[in-house]
Amino acid sequence: xxxxxxxxxxxxKILEAAIEEFGTKGYNGGxxxxxxxxxINKGLVYHNFKDKDELYLTCLKESCxxxxxMVKEKDCTSDMLEYMNIRMHFFKEYSNEAHIFFEAIxxxxxxxxxxxxxxxxxxxxxxxxxxxSAIASVTLRDDVTEDEALQYFRQMQQMFNAYFGxxxxxxxxxxxxxxxxxxxxxxxxxxxxxxIAKGGEGK
Numbered sequence: 001x002x003x004x005x006x007x008x009x010x011x012x013k014i015l016e017a018a019i020e021e022f023g024t025k026g027y028n029g030g031x032x033x034x035x036x037x038x039x040i041n042k043g044l045v046y047h048n049f050k051d052k053d054e055l056y057l058t059c060l061k062e063s064c065x066x067x068x069x070m071v072k073e074k075d076c077t078s079d080m081l082e083y084m085n086i087r088m089h090f091f092k093e094y095s096n097e098a099h100i101f102f103e104a105i106x107x108x109x110x111x112x113x114x115x116x117x118x119x120x121x122x123x124x125x126x127x128x129x130x131x132x133s134a135i136a137s138v139t140l141r142d143d144v145t146e147d148e149a150l151q152y153f154r155q156m157q158q159m160f161n162a163y164f165g166x167x168x169x170x171x172x173x174x175x176x177x178x179x180x181x182x183x184x185x186x187x188x189x190x191x192x193x194x195x196i197a198k199g200g201e202g203k
Contacts, residue, residue: 011048014040019059023096026174027056027109053112060104061119063097066090068122077129084186091178102178106165127157134193156192160185 076082
């Protein structure tokens with residue numbers, strides 16, 4: 001086996017163990033020592049990854065890429081219902097990856113916030129496509145531009161995610177947080193698109 005193949009195999013084994021560790025215990029509970037208990041040499045971990053942060057971020061990147069690939073394979077960026085179904089399938093099929101992914105969205109580590117945002121950019125681009133498709137399907141009010149509508153969607157999504165990372169939800173297990181988040185997201189999306197007043201504009 002060539003050296004490059006050995007290195008790739010080693011990194012793959014480290015990531016597999018790390019995804020299980022961070023997926024079950026989160027960033028704060030996960031440790032490199034625990035990862036090494038799965039038969040992985042600590043020296044090899046630090047040879048391939050600078051520290052716990054780099055390893056965690058690599059796991060997040062792997063998780064994000066997996067979800068994005070699933071969405072692109074189904075080509076569902078114009079179908080909100082199918083998009084949500086894929087997200088739920090991702091959660092059920094790849095629970096450890098989903099835990100890492102949603103923890104980064106709902107409870108991002110402050111010292112890693114900027115790097116997390118960079119990793120999640122492909123996912124945010126998919127959300128932008130969903131938003132644009134939804135906006136294109138309705139007639140906007142005369143005083144609302146497409147750019148203003150997109151900005152509104154972005155702000156509401158950020159506030160919605162922050163709400164699930166608030167103290168009111170921190171007592172909840174991450175599984176429950178994800179379930180609540182995914183169940184309520186379509187309703188929020190509907191409110192953003194159609195409003196909450198019957199008939200609209202006070203009618």
